[in-house]
Amino acid sequence: xxxxxxxxxxxxxxxxxxxxxxxxxxxxxxxxxxxxxxxxxxxxxxxxxxxxxxxxxxxxxxxxxxxxxxxxxxxxxxxxxxxxxxxxxxxxxxxxxxxxxxxxxxxxxxxxxxxxxxxxxxxxxxxxxxxxxxxxxxxxxxxxxxxxxxxxxxxxxxxxxxxxxxxxxxxxxxxxxxxxxxxxxxxxxxxxxxxxxxxxxxxxxxxxxxxxxxxxxxxxxxxxxxxxxxxxxxxxxxxxxxxxxxxxxxxxxxxxxxxxxxxxxxxxxxxxxxxxxxxxxxxxxxxx
Amino acid sequence: xxxxxxxxxxxxxxxxxxxxxxxxxxxxxxxxxxxxxxxxxxxxxxxxxxxxxxxxxxxxxxxxxxxxxxxxxxxxxxxxxxxxxxxxxxxxxxxxxxxxxxxxxxxxxxxxxxxxxxxxxxxxxxxxxxxxxxxxxxxxxxxxxxxxxxxxxxxxxxxxxxxxxxxxxxxxxxxxxxxxxxxxxxxxxxxxxxxxxxxxxxxxxxxxxxxxxxxxxxxxxxxxxxxxxxxxxxxxxxxxxxxxxxxxxxxxxxxxxxxxxxxxxxxxxxxxxxxxxxxxxxxxxxxxxxxxxxxxxxxxxxxxxxxxxxxxxxxxxxxxxxxxxxxxxxxxxxxxxxxxxxxxxxxxxxxxxxxxxxxxxxxxxxxxxxxxxxxxxxxxxxxxxxxxxxxxxxxxxxx
Numbered sequence: 001x002x003x004x005x006x007x008x009x010x011x012x013x014x015x016x017x018x019x020x021x022x023x024x025x026x027x028x029x030x031x032x033x034x035x036x037x038x039x040x041x042x043x044x045x046x047x048x049x050x051x052x053x054x055x056x057x058x059x060x061x062x063x064x065x066x067x068x069x070x071x072x073x074x075x076x077x078x079x080x081x082x083x084x085x086x087x088x089x090x091x092x093x094x095x096x097x098x099x100x101x102x103x104x105x106x107x108x109x110x111x112x113x114x115x116x117x118x119x120x121x122x123x124x125x126x127x128x129x130x131x132x133x134x135x136x137x138x139x140x141x142x143x144x145x146x147x148x149x150x151x152x153x154x155x156x157x158x159x160x161x162x163x164x165x166x167x168x169x170x171x172x173x174x175x176x177x178x179x180x181x182x183x184x185x186x187x188x189x190x191x192x193x194x195x196x197x198x199x200x201x202x203x204x205x206x207x208x209x210x211x212x213x214x215x216x217x218x219x220x221x222x223x224x225x226x227x228x229x230x231x232x233x234x235x236x237x238x239x240x241x242x243x244x245x246x247x248x249x250x251x252x253x254x255x256x257x258x259x260x261x262x263x264x265x266x267x268x269x270x271x272x273x274x275x276x277x278x279x280x281x282x283x284x285x286x287x288x
Numbered sequence: 289x290x291x292x293x294x295x296x297x298x299x300x301x302x303x304x305x306x307x308x309x310x311x312x313x314x315x316x317x318x319x320x321x322x323x324x325x326x327x328x329x330x331x332x333x334x335x336x337x338x339x340x341x342x343x344x345x346x347x348x349x350x351x352x353x354x355x356x357x358x359x360x361x362x363x364x365x366x367x368x369x370x371x372x373x374x375x376x377x378x379x380x381x382x383x384x385x386x387x388x389x390x391x392x393x394x395x396x397x398x399x400x401x402x403x404x405x406x407x408x409x410x411x412x413x414x415x416x417x418x419x420x421x422x423x424x425x426x427x428x429x430x431x432x433x434x435x436x437x438x439x440x441x442x443x444x445x446x447x448x449x450x451x452x453x454x455x456x457x458x459x460x461x462x463x464x465x466x467x468x469x470x471x472x473x474x475x476x477x478x479x480x481x482x483x484x485x486x487x488x489x490x491x492x493x494x495x496x497x498x499x500x501x502x503x504x505x506x507x508x509x510x511x512x513x514x515x516x517x518x519x520x521x522x523x524x525x526x527x528x529x530x531x532x533x534x535x536x537x538x539x540x541x542x543x544x545x546x547x548x549x550x551x552x553x554x555x556x557x558x559x560x561x562x563x564x565x566x567x568x569x570x571x572x573x574x575x576x577x578x579x580x581x582x583x584x585x586x587x588x589x590x591x592x593x594x595x596x597x598x599x600x601x602x603x604x605x606x607x608x609x610x611x612x613x614x615x616x617x618x619x620x621x622x623x624x625x626x627x628x629x630x631x632x633x634x635x636x637x638x639x640x641x642x643x644x645x646x647x648x649x650x651x652x653x654x655x656x657x658x659x660x661x662x663x664x665x666x667x668x669x670x671x672x673x674x675x676x677x678x679x680x681x682x683x684x685x686x687x
Contacts, residue, residue, distance in 0.1 A: 135513060144538075
């Protein structure tokens with residue numbers, strides 16, 4: 001492989017990996033740190049993308065739409081937590097699987113009622129809708145690089161929140177022993193509502209940011225659900241750092257898989273997962 | 289789906305109860321005998337999921353034709369049995385069995401998804417029920433698995449890409465790269481394209497495949513840029529088509545290496561693709577602004593009935609109803625006249641909004657493939673890319 005092309009493929013892989021991290025970030029919080037199985041993660045991602053579509057139509061500016069979308073997503077997350085999720089923390093994981101699977105069906109139907117079944121596109125934000133030339137015939141979309149920068153910022157923000165703040169300490173403590181945290185006088189109910197809402201908002205934010213490069217279509221949530229779980233599991237449950245490393249590893253594996261072994265490109269990511277879990281069953285940064 | 293089921297059951301119950309009441313009264317009995325039995329048309333199509341809009345377009349157009357005929361085909365009042373196949377291949381055989389054997393439909397119309405079609409074709413062959421395929425391009429349906437009772441009013445996957453190669457050579461693109469998803473439809477479209485392009489003197493320098501339904505194209509776009517072909521041909525549809533066309537443009541390739549595809553690349557997706565799709569040339573058996581009176585008439589009445597512009601899927605659904613009508617008329621509505629019915633439908637010339645077409649021996653349309661160009665939000669007719677294109681129907685014993 002030509003060295004220039006090789007470097008571009010590395011860039012493709014890292015950029016795709018960062019996008020995967022963004023997509024999986026909400027799940028890292030809800031599943032990885034709170035320990036709740038959330039199959040509706042993809043639905044929140046889809047809602048975000050459709051919100052980006054509607055809100056950019058209402059208000060021309062993409063970033064204003066983004067801010068409004070995050071507010072709506074936080075509200076949806078908090079409402080869902082209050083309505084249904086809070087009854088299931090103490091229950092078996094199977095109940096969470098059933099509930100969140102039900103949510104997938106409900107959100108898919110709602111999406112069909114509200115937005116219909118057509119494919120939509122969201123324009124790349126103004127000022128970023130140009131490409132940087134890399135070779136004589138290939139360019140790189142600036143917006144993709146901007147997304148990568150935002151992904152890194154979110155990764156560091158999350159790491160700081162979880163590992164370095166008092167709130168993060170409470171969240172981690174709550175995941176380990178709910179009763180103990182409660183008996184120390186912390187309102188665990190409110191804390192969980194906050195974290196769940198934040199997780200939903202992150203998933204929706206990912207959907208909104210990805211909308212201009214991924215287009216908006218029915219069933220888009222299901223496509224990201226599995227890969228998001230793969231990211232969290234490979235990285236090690238509960239580790240933001242792990243999720244970031246895992247996402248980039250998957251991005252590179254997927255990119256080079258398509259180029260070098262196209263016959264089995266669909267399997268490469270899962271082979272990588274199997275290999276890593278054989279080596280470290282708890283994931284790269286997971287605690288044994 | 290369960291809602292639909294219960295509705296059907298309730299309706300049937302009422303019919304049954306009404307029938308009993310009529311039978312019980314000796315005076316009304318002659319009227320019952322004079323009335324020809326209703327024609328039960330089974331619509332097994334996707335009404336939820338990615339292909340819901342296609343299923344709805346086909347259903348709308350089919351019902352439009354029947355309504356134009358006063359709700360009757362060959363004198364028999366039409367009753368619909370509707371089943372949502374969800375584009376779910378795993379449920380295809382069960383669903384088809386249910387609608388054929390339990391609901392006892394006279395005619396089976398469906399479907400969109402090729403994987404589901406494979407299951408339906410199996411049931412059609414076993415039960416012998418008259419079946420019309422209004423979309424799925426699954427080659428074997430009019431190839432190895434062809435049968436006297438199975439007809440198609442849409443296209444074979446092979447047909448959609450075959451004319452493309454000739455068009456590209458005419459425009460001086462002697463080498464090209466091909467890209468699509470790795471699944472049955474993608475492989476059939478590639479086969480059709482390869483045959484046409486190589487026969488016209490072209491050379492495919494690279495064929496690129498993505499696992500379905502992955503839509504991360506960057507790695508393969510980089511491969512295309514490195515291979516430097518004269519042009520690129522592809523097959524993508526729906527959400528993948530929107531993303532591919534936008535990514536191809538954003539990667540700066542559109543201006544350097546022209547992009548071609550079959551019509552699904554730009555059908556029903558133009559609003560979402562925006563400027564990225566402008567100028568792209570595609571081939572398909574339907575186009576916007578065709579100068580065909582039947583098309584203008586059809587577009588007007590469809591728009592009036594549904595407040596929507598029809599698309600290629602609607603045309604295929606409309607033709608399914610036309611085909612059925614012609615067949616039934618020839619046998620005066622008597623579906624038991626198996627051979628005569630099949631013979632009538634085989635010899636048919638359909639006056640379709642896409643232009644007149646004939647049925648092939650394998651029961652697939654012999655139709656013109658149009659070259660279209662994206663202008664604004666239309667796939668504008670440019671020329672006839674291939675006159676009366678016929679699927680080779682390999683493996684079909686009837687052909």
